[in-house]
Amino acid sequence: MNIGIVCYPTYGGSGVVATELGKALATRGHQVHFITYAQPMRLDRFQDNLFYHEVEIPNYPLFEFQLYSLSLASKIADVARFENLDIIHAHYAIPHAVSAFLACQILGEDSKLKTVTTLHGTDITLIGLDPGFLPLVRFSIEKSDAVTAVSRFLAEKTKTGFNVKREISVINNFVDTELYSRQPCTPFKRQIAPNNEKILMHISNFRPVKRVADTIHIFAKVLEKVPSKLVLVGDGPDRVECERLSREIGISDHVRFLGKQSALPELLSSADLFLLPSQSESFGLSALEAMSCGVPVVATSMGGIPEVIVHGENGYIAELGDIERMAKYAVELLTNGKKWQVFSEKARERAVSEFRTDLIVPQYEELYQSVINK
C-alpha cells in the first residue's frame, strides 16, 4: 500500500507511535510518506520505502497566525496525487484529521484517497473538549473513513465526550521488544549510581498533565529509606519548576535532568523502577517501553494505564496524587529483590505477549485494507 502519515514530529507519544508505525510498515514492504513540518524525532536514519515531505508555511504579513492546517491540507493533496496514496493516516485529531478531510475535498470525488484517524489522548481528553475545538474534532471523527483509539478507555471517552455513534476500533500502542530489551549493566548506570544506588526513572514531555512534581515528591520519600537516584528524561514547560523544586527540598544531588535523549533502551535498562504519576494518560507508551526493558512501573490509575499495567503483578497503581502510597509501593519493590525480579519478568512478558510490534501493526494493515475495499 501507499500510505501517508501525518503527525506531530515532536517529543510526544502520538508522534512516536506514528513514526514507529511508519517504520514498521516500511519494513513490511509498504511505501510510507511522512507529511509534517519537521523531521519526526525517531525518523533519524535512512530506511528503504520511507519518505519525508516537509510542509512549508508561507509567511504573509496579513496572517497574524500561521495557517499550518491549510498548508498541511494542500501538501497532503499534493503528495496523495503524485505518490498515488491509498491512505492518509492522521495521528492526533487536531488539526491533522481536519487537514486530511480537506485534502480529500481538494482531490475531489474521483480520488481514491481514504482517511484513517488515530486518537491519542489529549486531543480527546483535554484540548479537544475545548468549546473552540469540540465541533471540529467531532466533525473530523465523523468524516474519517476509519477511526482508531489507542485504548478502550479512549474509545469510550470519545463516544461519551463527543457524542459520536460511529465505530471506533481499539488498536493499542506497541513496542519493538527486540530493541527495548534489558541490556546488562550499562556505562550509564555506573556513572549515575556509582555506589549501586537504585535508579528511579521518569520520561515525558514535562507537561502539567504528567505531574512531574509528584515524581519528585515520591522520590524524596523513597530516598529517606533507599539509597537511590532519580533520572528525569525529556523536556517541556514544567522542567525548570521541577529543577527548582528538587533544589528547594534538598534532594538535587540525587536528581539528574537529562533533557531529550534518544538512547532510551540503554537508559531504561539502567532503571530499577519507572514512575508515571500522570493526571491523565490514554495509554502510557513510556510505561510500556519501560516494561519491555523489564522495569516495573508505579503509576496512577488514570485513563488507559490499567489496560497496560496489571496492579500487583508487573507494577502498582494508585490514586491520582497519592504520593505516600506510590512511594510505599516503590520502596516495597526496591527493597525486595525477589519480588522485583518477578515483577520485572512479568512486565517484560506482558509487553512481549500483548503489545509487540508484529502483533499490533497487522491490525493497522487490516484496517487500511478494509477501508480501501469499502
Ligand code: GMT
Ligand atoms: O500529551 C501527551 O502527553 C502527548 C500525547 C500525544 O498525543 O502526543 O500522548 C498521548 O499519546 C500517547 C501515544 O498514543 C499515549 O501513550 C499517551 O498516554 C497520551 N498522553 C496522554 O493521554 C496525556
